[in-house]
Amino acid sequence: MATVSLLDVGKTFPGLDTPALAGISGSIESGIITGIAGPDGAGKTTLMRLMAGLLRPDSGGLTVLGREPLTAPELRLRVGYMPQKFGLYEDLSVLENLTLHADLRNVTGKERTQTFERLLAFTDLHRFTKRLAGRLSGGMKQKLGLACALLGTPELLLLDEPGVGVDPISRRELWKMVHELADQGIAVVWSTSYLDEAEACDSVFLLSQGSLLFSGKPKDLTSRLRGRCLHLGGVEGRRRQALATLLCQPEVSDGVIQGRNLRIVLKDGAARPDPSALDISGPAEWKEVAPRFEDAFIDLLGGGPGGESALAASMQPRAEIRESLIKAEKLTKSFGDFTATDHVSFEIRQGEIFGLLGPNGAGKSTTFKMMCGLLAPTSGRAEVMGIDLRRSPARARERLGYMAQKFSLYGKLTVRQNLEFFSGVYGLSRTRQRQAVDSMIESFHLKQFLGVTTDDLSLGYKQRLALACAAMHEPDILFLDEPTSGVDPLTRREFWNHINGVVEKGVTVMVTTHFMDEAEYCDRIGLIYQGKLIALAPPDDLKADVASAALPDPTMEDAFIELIHRQEAS
Structure with a gap:
């Protein structure tokens, strides 16, 4: 029975x-x-x-x-x-x-x-x-x-x-x-x-x-996509632009960045697009890979949301800045006898997605908050856009947008009231404020929810609203603390379309996540454990570092766990 x-x-x-x-x-x-x-x-x-x-x-x-x-x-x-x-x-x-x-x-x-x-x-x-x-x-x-x-x-x-x-x-x-x-x-x-x-x-x-x-059984669903899941390797230059181009092709059902490759799912019976005909530069080559359950689910729903971002389309391109926009120098934070962040140093360039990873309690949220100017370091230096966050946190915050890990909007205010409040916090007023609010309503499809209190929104729309409030003043830097935690795969795809799109406009992004596939969307990853930065490299380099005869093709999760085990053993 x-x-x-x-x-x-x-x-x-x-x-x-x-x-x-x-x-x-x-x-x-x-x-x-x-x-x-x-x-x-x-x-x-x-x-x-x-x-x-x-x-x-x-x-x-x-x-x-x-x-x-x-x-x-x-x-x-x-x-x-x-x-x-x-x-x-x-x-x-x-x-x-x-x-x-x-x-x-x-x-x-x-x-x-x-x-x-x-x-x-x-x-x-x-x-x-x-x-x-x-x-x-x-x-x-x-x-x-x-x-x-x-x-x-x-x-x-x-x-x-x-x-x-x-x-x-x-x-x-x-x-x-x-x-x-x-x-x-x-x-x-x-x-x-x-x-x-x-x-x-x-x-x-x-x-x-x-x-x-x-x-x-899950394999009974994933087996339906055999032959339709591919990597496009050898793409040179702007991989995110190449992904957006492919996602607009009628043959393509879904796609994401996976390290140095583009992971593409074709529609049933569709031929592989020719990269050279799409102005995708480099010696790009297709390679078949095993389908994942997420691939099958999104295909079952008729495919992903495409590659366009209304948020990015509404933004002006940023002027090129050659120096690093974000700098941490020997950043340290102590709470009494406990050191949450211990002499952490890194730099992030303009138009880069930098992923900050680590187990619960490792110190990544503390590091993240210091880089946002929300927490003063015990010692060391945190800098954004050339501004020392210890000396001028308010001035620095005008140049950045912040989406908190725990939902930080006002639950008893309506969607419109939250948009108007946060636009004011970021210094927008009058015509510019109205234009920004209207743009976010359009970009995140919020019109039908304007009179709804935030507490009554679904998690997916709460997260959309939080991102809208963080981005409405068109910041040069976005800090996103676990922005897709708990949301469904389609909403996650939509979020990353926005993130990839604004990065193409020259915005710099620092993100934390527990999704190891999302870590592979980043240009570089900083792995924090027991308050220390134990690894700093592109995702594929971290995976290559832990590869062995027993584990010739490690996943990002394998790399995460192995690097921490090495640190514990040292």
Whole structure:
């Protein structure tokens, strides 16, 4: 018998024209990891809550372990649920959170002691039992959430987007733990908008706008694109312009930058475009590569958003500046006895995308904030456009735009009010302010949401608005702190179209990300660990540095993890 059975399950919420779920059918088996994948608003969380017994379906049939969730209270002890938003108490310690959840699940006495010992060892949280949950890193928070969901040894484990905001090392550790649970016979459901995570599942339900697009093994979907996924190597000069040109061709379904190559997905039956006929310079050559699940998903939706950026089209080209626009010299920041950033130095040239990577708690956000002028260094120098941020932070901020990691707009203000407020903060007024606001409304398709408060926007539109507010004064430098965290692949493509487009106009970009494929869109990467800059090079050079006989073709994630392991061993 299937652990979960779904038959034409539908759910509609009051006030919405379209259903959250429309006729979902399928089954979830024990002993495997089943992915619930799809973009923001696809219906993933609604489906998880139905299985958890927190919502009632409007139509169709749903059983969990042979029972209807809402009429079988005993399922509460047989189902573990880790919600999307951190569902623990941040002002309680790790041990206090475990104790509270053990009380809720009737885990008492000797069983509680043994279970705590097992879960703390399993998640490697033994050393942190007295630490407040709110002071844990992103990866440690997810481990604690997983431990609380596992109290009582559930037969069904529901994990709603556990990988959001988690660095590659912590994510790999989470996957190892979850695989161990599946091997014990537990039915694991992992929802995600990250399609590399979906590809790692044994089976997957792929949702879009409440409808089921595909169910089955990930390889059954990716195999449909065999022969259509290509690298274009040997492109010289402006790779981003070459990508934009290719994305406008009728043969092309989707494309991104991947290190020194352009990764292109052709439409079914289409021939390879001739680079020389498109004025793409260099000895460009096509090479077939293995399709990815993300390639298949975007193709299933009819392709990506193309290569044009209305934001970039509205910007004036920047005058060429030969000197580096961003400089960090022995940048150091200490909080008491703790050094978050330790003598970090780098320079960023005009029109370059510089990626700042590192595990949670490595010091990259501290470094990032010092480069924006939001945090004063303890020692060293941070400079943008020749302006010392310690001496003239306000003057420097006039030349840059900043999109914060945690959504920084005003939730109770409408979209228009946020645009008008931030345009004023950046010094725009009167005619120029009205023109900038109108331009952002047009560029980011915000017209239908102007009267909507930010709190009521979907995550994708919140991120669009945040980027609009950061870019509306046409800054010379954009600081983007995890700008696409949690958003779906199509929205990520749209964001990078804007980023690539403004870089072509001479804007300089510094970005942090936990997406290793996004790291490959950057010209160079600085990898920070334990406050120190441990690597600084183009993505392909970092991958080449860790290549070996055992790992001849490493991914960016492999390079990230190997470089950190080397640093730990040194």
